Amino acid sequence: MTFRRPAALFTLLFALLALPRAHAQMQEVGDGGPGPIKAQHITLELVSLAPAIAPGGTQQVGLVVTLEEKWHVYWMNAGDAGEPPKITWTLPTGITAGPMQFPIPSRLPNGPLMDFGYEDAVAFPVQLTAASTLKPGPVHLDAHVRWLVCREVCIPGKAHLGLNLNVAPGAPVGQPVGALGAALKLIPTPLPDDAKFTVKGGKTDLVLTLTTGDSEPDAEFYPADPDQIINAAEQKITVLPDGIQLRIPRAPELTRLPNELHGVIKLADDVAYEVTAPVVPGEVAVTPGSGAPTPATSGVTTITAIGLAFVGGIILNLMPCVFPVLFLKGLALVQSSNEERSRLRSHGLVYTLGILVSFWIIVGALLILRAGGSQAGWGFQLQSPTFIAVLAAGLFFFALSLAGQFDLGLSLTSVGGDLAQKQGYTGSFFTGVLATIVATPCTAPLMGAAIGFALAQPAGITFAVFTALGLGLATPYLALSFQPAWTRILPRPGAWMEVLKQLTAVPLFATVIWLVWVYGRLYSSPTEAGQGVDHLALLLGCLLLLAIAGWALGKWPARRGSTIAAVLLAALGLAIPLYQPKDTSLVWTSYTQQALDQARAAGRPVFIDFTAAWCLSCQVNERAVLKSADVQKQFRDHNVTLLRADWTQYDPEITKELASINRSGVPTYVIYPAAPSAPADVLPELLTKDIVLTALTKDTKP
Structure with missing residues (x-):
């Protein structure tokens, strides 16, 4: 060997x-x-x-x-x-x-x-x-x-x-x-007479240029001789109007440029050429625009990625997935602000440890999967029906406790009670675990670039970036536990907290409904519309509102206000599954590399929505921004090809396209301008109408 x-x-x-x-x-x-x-x-x-x-x-x-x-x-x-x-x-x-x-x-x-x-x-x-x-x-x-x-x-x-x-x-x-x-x-054939292969060797890279007369979307180079390139390094692609260019790092053992480079250049699973060319010394400047996506993190360093991950983790607390958990922890601090500071700080540190251990387990699993050839990314576990079922059951059980059906030791009403006795360090630790689990469907601003960078680096840097992300997620509660006086801006503890705790169960029950919808989508073909699963989720939403109406009648019996509220909630609940508005939005086509290539060859701008049913941020962006009248009009006026890359179920083609723009999760939004030589434009994870309209105006100029 x-x-x-x-x-x-x-x-x-x-x-x-x-x-x-x-x-x-x-x-x-x-x-x-x-x-x-x-x-x-x-x-x-x-x-x-x-x-x-x-x-x-x-x-x-x-x-x-x-x-x-x-x-x-x-x-x-x-x-x-x-x-x-x-x-x-x-x-x-x-x-x-x-x-x-x-x-x-x-x-x-x-x-x-x-x-x-x-x-x-x-x-x-x-x-x-x-x-x-x-x-x-x-x-x-x-x-x-x-x-x-x-x-x-x-x-x-x-x-x-x-x-x-x-x-x-x-x-x-x-x-x-x-x-x-x-x-x-499948034996590689000699290069056609009308094709040309050249190699330039710089101090750190070999730049291979293949001219075939046609724009080639993809290529891989396999050297016939060992110790010429870093085999595991990314072969960066620049798509040319008449071919393709590969930039490949030189092997450390290659102290002197070889006289020639011989090997196989693979354009597809069934198309490859045997190539040989002299290596001409010289540096080749990085092409600013190419048909391949320009990596959005090309200027990201390790320190920058750690900083982006930390800030992104802080913002993640405001996402709809995480906020209920942080809110509950904040309420616990309200009633325990007079406890010993050392005990409060200990709970804050244990909560942080729960988040960090969870992140380390996730990144360890990611690295193991990727080492085995998979290209799993952020939120990969939500592509598993088993994980979704367990998560939905756990959140449902937790929500039942918050609603008052039984006590898990999380009661917020005992003023002056001992926090450790009520919840214990185990509770703080697993609350951190829960915060991490419910955070995975969301991608906060700045996170995409940081995670995309991290997963392309050695394991040590990957762990450092994810640790910074976990610390960012833990920071708000950790800061409150070290400075409990900051909770004085909230009302004093009292019976209202028990009511608020029960109401906090509502978003968790809504999350369970959403997970049931995701579970159904995981068993649907990506090409199916999934209308049955959508209507089922609407009916479950109706039942949730009826449950809230019943809770109001039981909480304040024989009161006119609670009766009126219950009637209104019941009417609103029934309206959800019965009202069927006409969808006038534009039709999206399922993403394939062929669909992208055809649209670009026709000179049309392309908007790709990398999404998943389990991604809450994706659903918010779609309904609030992408389906808005202004954005739809801009899509229509500029004849934009709309491609939806649905990553609800694992799709290696979508995963590969995400990796090509240094992303490893959703939501991700990319605009390919009409000009074939123009670089791809990667938008932020959280969209506003202004962001999309400005980008479309810029990227659809003739």
Whole structure:
């Protein structure tokens, strides 16, 4: 096993754990006969496109590899660690084998490293050539194969395989069918005559320019030789009118520029070219405008990201998801302001610890998922129906307690009671956990840029940014616990607090209704309108208002005021599901890369709404701003293509597009101007009509 980078050493630890199994596996399997051979996590077989080969002719054979889920083998340049499969032939006299060919590879993230290779299944074609003097009759091809198959650990193996062919005059070359035929179609081809590939080498980057005559939306470069680029680094794309440009960081080992760069440039899963070009020394300025989105955090530093996260965390307290929890904690301080300061401060610190531990768990899960190849982002857990069900049940139970059905020890009416006895440090800790959980559906201003930056950095910086976000979320209550005198601006404790506590259950019950709506949307196809789930949520809202009406009648029985309020609430509740206003807003198209490319090719401005049913900020922005008459008129007047990227259920294409603009969550709003060379315009997370109208005026100018 080859380790080409100091960072790859951690992989060695996993390899060492596997050594006992590896040594056992190195015993060669197979007896050289035809047919598949099963080894640990892998199955191999020699196949041919046809059963015969003609004297003086050629025939395609190949090694077909089938892998267990999430295991992989390697391309000819394995990346940061690994080795490609190797085949050694023993052939009859008169038959020769060409080199083993490698289909288009994929990038396989492995923690901080990047491997180049194949998952699931792959075939490696080999062309046989028969001498014209070869006599007709059966022949046997003998091959010894070595490989390295990896997941968290890497297991070497070897096998003795065979293949029977018949030498027959006039035997045709087989048709490209099956796994071997598919692999032949995926072998990178030479660059067309009308295309051009150039490379410039600077002090820190290699800039690759491919000119094909058409604007290429995406590309990846795979070097044929190791230690030339930082394999795991982002390959920054600039879309050109007649091609594409890639800016790739040089490997630290590349102290001197190579004479030439050779490798494969991949434009799509089934389109790749083998390219070679001399490396011309020189710096290439970053193109200010390109068809690819301009990263919104291109000027963000670690210190800036930490500052943005901290301020964004403070603002997060004002979001509809978090405010009820902070409000309850504030009421607890009102009645306990005369307690010992040390005890109040301890509860504030424990509440902060609950928030921080929750954030650390979330970011740890994010990093584990991303290391495994997922591109999960902020709020990823809300894409899980199980998490939604548990969260809805927990909030419903908590709301029942606030409504007075039973006492969870959170009563706010005992003036002068001991805070620790009533709630305890465990209660403070888990209130911090609850604040974090209910915060995940929201993205406050400044958070998007900070989180997008953090998830593109090493783990230490990622944890630092998320810690700053958690500290920002905890700061308001923590400040009140250190300065309880600030609560004097609120009314004195009394019976009113119990009424207010019960009323605080209302937004929590509303949140549960919203979670039920999200739960239904998670089981709906993204292409469905989801009208049934929407109407169900409206009916549940009606029932909530009827429950409030019943509470008012029970709280103040036989009073005219409570009776009038109950009647009005009941009427309003019934109106919610019965009133069906006509929707005159413009139609949004589901986001796809093809839809974006077509609109841009047609010279139309594009507005993309990255949203999700579980994102409360998204719903507020949509109803208050995007559906407003002024914004709709601007969309219509400027012939803007409206694309909605619904991330309610995980969608790798949407996740990839978010990552391309240095975002990892929703809401995110992007305007692509009509000019193909103009950079993307990323709007703030919280919208106002002025923000959108100003951006549209600027980005739709001819």
